[in-house]
Amino acid sequence: QSKTYEIAIVTDVGQLMDKGFNQGTYEGAKAYAEAHKIGYKYYQPANGSDATDNDRIAAMKQAINNGAKIIVAPGFLQATAMETVAKENPSVKFVFVDGWALGLDNVTAIVYKEQESGYLAGYAAVMEGYTKLGFTGGGGGGNPAVNRFGYGFIQGADAAAKEKGVSVEMKYSFKYGETFAASNELQTQIAGWYASGTEVVFSCGGSMFQSVKSAAGEYPDARIIGVDVDQSGESEKVITSAVKGLSASVERVLGQFYDGKWDSELADQAQNLGAAENSTGLPTDTWSLKNFTVDQYTELFNKIKNGEIVPVAEVPEDVTAGWSNVVVTLEQ
Amino acid sequence: MNHDSSDPRREGEGAPYAIEMRNITKVFPGIVANDNITLQLRRGEIHALLGENGAGKSTLMSVLFGLYQPESGEIYKDGVRVTIQNPNDANALGIGMVHQHFKLVDVFTVLDNIILGVEPNTLGFLRKKAAREKVLRLSETYGLNVDPDALVEDITVGMQQRTEILKMLYRDNEILIFDEPTAALTPQEIGELMQIIKGLAAEGKSILFISHKLNEIMEIADRCTVLRKGRYIGTVNICETTKEELSNMMVGRDVKFSVDKSVPKPGKTVLEVRDLSVKSRLHKKNAVSNVSLTVRAGEIVCIAGIDGNGQSEFVSALTGLEKPEPGSRILIDGEDVTKKSIRYRNTHGLSHIPEDRHKHGLILDYTLEQNIVLQRYFEEEFQHGGFIRFDRVRDYSEMLIEKFDVRSGQGPATIARSMSGGNQQKAIIARELDRYHSLLVAVQPTRGLDVGAIEFVHREIVASRDAGAAVLLVSLELDEVMNLSDRILVMYEGEITGELDPHTTTVQEIGLYMAGARRQNPEKGGGAA
Amino acid sequence: MKNSVPPSQAGVLKNASARSILAALICILGGLVVGFLVLLLLTVFAEDISVAEAFSGIVIVLGGPFSGGSAQDILFQMGNMLFQSTPLILTGLSVALAFNTGLFNIGAAGQYLMGAMGALLVSLSIPTTVVPAAIVWILALLAGTLLGVLWGAIPGFFKARFSVNEVIVCIMTNWIAANIVSWVFKSTGDRFINVAETKVNFIRKTASNGVATATLGLDKLFAGSYMDISLFIAILIAVVLYVILNRTTFGYELKACGYNKFASRYAGMNEQRNIILSMALAGGLAACGAAFWCLNGAQDFKWDTYLTLPADGFNGIPVALLASNNPIGVIFSAIFLKHITVGGSNLAAQTSFNEYVSPLIIAVIIYFSSFSKLIKDLLLRRMTKAQHATPAQPADPPPAAGPDKGAADEDAKTKEE
Amino acid sequence: MIFLIQKTLIFTIPLLIVALAGMYAERSGIINIALDGLMIFGAFVGALAALLLRKNPFFVDHNQLTFLLAMLVAAAAGALFSLLLSFSAIRLKADQTIGGTALNMLAPAIALLIIKVFFTKDMLEMERAADTSGTMKDFGFVILHDDLGPIGRIFFDKAYISTFLAAGLFVVLSIFIYKTKTGLRLRSCGEHPQAAASVGIDVIRMRYLGTTISGALAGLGGYIYIATVANGTASGAVAGMGFLALAIMIFGNWKPLGIALGALLFGFLKCLGVIYAQISIPIHGQDVYILRDLDLPMYFYNLIPYVAVLIVLAFTSGSSRAPKAEGIPYDKGAR
């Protein structure tokens, strides 16, 4: 019995259930496929985190052999592989999540304004009354999305601090997060932050959350800000999450494709999704903050939505400089 | 000459034997180690077991001790059939064994080794006090003096030997097996051991005694069973037999005990040692201090001495295994080799029969043939452009095996480990004597060899002397010393304390020097003849 | 002598290496059987998989690249597989060589990283506009290998000089290497990092400097895969190593030191030198494998390695063991492992079995390979039993023990087990 | 500074336990390079146990109890898993490194496969669960002061029961191997099995014992490691901890005390390397972050523990001595 899988997800390095964009993408596709009774399947390039472009190409080819009509591939590392396969298979469509337009009509790209979510999270944390923040990011400082989250986080914190006239300390680090994986080193480092007074840590990268959570476990007053998806279900320590609507947007793109709107709306496009598309923000239905209310949040959110506030996306060389009320200490 | 009747069963009718092994057969790959052998041990007797290397003695004893299972044959204790599956059964039957290679844990104390397996304990926690007293009491009564708290690795071979004996006594065994107990001992220690064994027999313990040394057997044994090539030859009463007859039974021909050699014709000096000193690993003072001696072509110089007086260290320095202290000088054929490598010495006239055949002499996991070319594999004859010429290696080793009658399961391809120790030794001697050498350093070359082999080795050594080699022999066995040497140097506490002429001196005199009771004035000590 | 068995069979069994191969095959078979059972078990738990799929599943795994689909896909997968087994062959050889000298080289991972660093630094910093690419390629290969030689020499030195157990030094040097490599590339900034493709955790592909291993059209033949000639060089190295170990005086020395360093010394060999030499060579082999990987031209090298060691470093151990440390065997065991790996990802891609099945099958095979000694002994016994039907000596066996000796010998031995 | 000491202790414990595990196997004559795999397996089963237990609110209320039970289960799992090694190494006289290597590969394979099949995840976390009052609680608050109130805060701040358990185990294990009959026999089998056999000791049984104890300890260590040091997740890997423990065992010269010292030294330097940036000393009133302000790259600090071990080894080398018979399959006939 040969099943065909029209919708394919080819994962980026790291595991499928990484609580990050692999999982987000997968769940979006899954949701759409199951709602519309379409066969779907994920493909993990061979050799795990040592996967080469050819391993990705092989995975994509396998997907096509299994009858894939559209391939969703998260992660900028997939550019080379996708370009090759897309050229060879013009009839197959590709969705490049966290990527960019490749100048091919059968490829569409989705990027997010992570800086907006970061901004909102930073602002909320400071408004809630926290003045000692921490940011730990994945990708070793080399992942554009993560960097935007972090930079937005500082901007938000600074804005709020100015407003309240308080001064905020922020530890800022990409240490031990290169592979987005949890590690005893990361846990020890973050525990060190909490021990030396840090109140909230923005855990910005897939499985790294486990390290931050475990570190927080030892400190009753320690708090966490989640990322990508609403992580409040993961730990009672999570005060909020800087989400980006991965699943939603993947689901929507799939919808556009199956409604025959590919050529008109998606072909060779790179949509940059943000508050305007409800693709960035903080989850309101699991709201737990006391001093910073949902209404205050919505007001701020709308300002960003209608462009009154525009968090800067381009991350400068030196993120520590130019803040009035935030002292950023880099750790590397 | 009445041998016991070759049909053992009739013997069985008298008082039952303490141990009777009937028609034991044990086969190993490619060889029948024991072939239908019968052995009868009377209560309270000292029963010697005699045979060539590889005759099957150790194997037979291993069977009795439950280390091997025989293919066929029965074992009776006090007339009752018993099966011995493992050493436990043997221990339970009061059978104890001193193995050829001591079975001691050398990082344990003497006491721990003795109580191992029968540890006195409460709720599993060791209770050593009582055990300690028992051990002291035993060593008191049998005159075995060992310090129960010494680490085995720190004590002499003799003490280890006595530890093994204490192990048996501690377990109140009444059947005691000694597999070549004297092979590793000094004359003094041998003397003591003999007394101990006699004492044990007098106690009513029955003793099986394996040795290649006929004097020892003549001295203490009541009866002697002889094996040859795994077969039962016969059992004789010692009082009714002679060394000659025993050796004849065992080898199947008459054996000469005195080496007949022409008068030496010493030529030019081959080995010259000046002020050689070597640090000691055990104590502060030097193990060897300012030893000077010369050995000339065509003479056999023997270094006599009690084990542990620096002979080993001296040889190590001489052969390059150890670094001598500054100021020492070693010349071979007039060339100073003090700083030269072992390889250089080996290729410039030095042959060395090492003291420890398993540590230095052989690579036990290499085949016999690989061991035969251990110092020659790089010579033109055996390699070409770095590639070993296996055909030649095979031919050469087959030749040596033939010439030196080295016995083993699969000939040149036998793994050295599986060879009987005696034959391992023969292989080493063959290798060293057949290499070109102007100087032969032989340390206890006949340890663990049977009389036939000893005779052979001695002949070969003399032959190499007559061929113009200088021979330096280090031996603990006085009759070997007397038989073989042209000059005797006695080493005591790291110094040459006397030079003696084998024709004029006596064993007693040498003994005095070895014991340090007498010494010649240093100048003469080690002076060139 | 062995008239009681068909000479052919006895002949086969007599040959030691034939016995090893046979044993290895039996082990692999056992591993696959267990793997199949695992798949069956999974079909029970995962409702969306039918029992029938278990069988097709094991076939897919066993098929490796051959279960890749169209001829093109097969060639493509096979090319990649062959290329990716090259470093594995070399780390396997590295471990095997050390084992032959009685040393356990668990430091291949670190040596591998050093090799990669050396090769990349050289191949990316010498402009091919000045020096011909071919020369740069060779220099890079040498540089990488040399770094590995030095790195491998460290445990060797510690063992020879201070008699420190090589295992501990290897483990330490692994992590030291991991940090040094990251440090070096971090501090050289963007000179080597792949900014062009915005892959800042990776080092530039050597092709960006025009340096790449010759393919002689193999990449085309294998449908645009990574295939290049490095595999053949690796095989050549394996053969040379085999000859060195078993035919040359050098190999004789290395093994002698492995078995008994005192006796080797007595025989005039320089055992300290041999220990260092052997570890250094082992290091060189592992590093060479890394160099081949990087110099392929199309490979990304992740420089931020200080928290993780390259898998190929450790996989060298099972590869060597599966081949019972025989250099020729290593070629096959390495390719076989990659083969199963590819089969595994095809399995995940084509069925509903997940990607964790093939590692399990591989592990089981390795475990079964520990039975190979037993199997070899059994094979050997079949032979010796035949021989004992008429024992070597004495000429005339005593009637008493004569007839059933063969059998008696059998169970005597089985008791000894 | 206090933080550094706390962390050092927490980090040292699993290292110590697992190194002791290695010691018990090797003292009985079996080289156990499977420590890594055993840790992984123990960690997995322990996490699984905690997860399942916490489906019952009672165990959510009683974290310490749950933690203890999970540790027990992990140890049992390790012991069982180690039988695979004993069987091949002792019964089949196989090369011990093969068995060990196989276990190192089997453990993650089994763990990940099961996690994927039954939880459709890639790693097993100690998830939140509802306590008796129905509120969702994290697992990971296993530090003692939480349960012991103010007194606890003073004496046991940031301390895990596993720490005390391990300390106790260390004492027991040291006494067992040196002061008991079985300990003596076990050691003799690692040094000279033929000698042991010749006095009627069942070498096979002793080696099984040694390896099984080893397995139990490694499994326990593995779970303690993930529960206290590494993210509370069973992810089919322990970051080479098992091999580090092996190194510590050699470093400690196969002796409990040496191992303890080695583990402490290594643990301390390792933690220092990670949190050097937070270590401050007050100089007239204000905190000065010396190590951070040196601003050497972190790689430098990461290197320290490994380099330190090598340096110490170079000086203490001569004394080092492995059990004589380790790694050699026991064979009655051998001499």
Ligand SMILES: Nc1ncnc2c1ncn2[C@@H]1O[C@H](COP(=O)(O)OP(=O)(O)OP(=O)(O)O)[C@@H](O)[C@H]1O
């Ligand atoms: N376990 C074994 N495997 C194979 N061959 C063996 C084994 N044990 C003994 N042999 C062979 O059986 C023969 C008898 O060995 P055994 O040790 O009993 O002789 P031996 O009389 O003790 O010799 P030696 O006088 O040197 O001690 C020898 O040829 C030996 O190689």
Ligand SMILES: Nc1ncnc2c1ncn2[C@@H]1O[C@H](COP(=O)(O)OP(=O)(O)OP(=O)(O)O)[C@@H](O)[C@H]1O
């Ligand atoms: N692993 C083995 N393989 C083959 N033969 C063996 C093995 N172990 C022991 N043997 C044989 O068992 C016999 C008994 O060994 P044992 O050491 O007691 O006597 P031995 O060989 O005379 O020793 P030595 O003469 O070196 O003191 C030896 O002859 C040896 O050939």
Ligand SMILES: [Mg+2]
């Ligand atoms: Mg013997």
Ligand SMILES: [Mg+2]
């Ligand atoms: Mg002997």
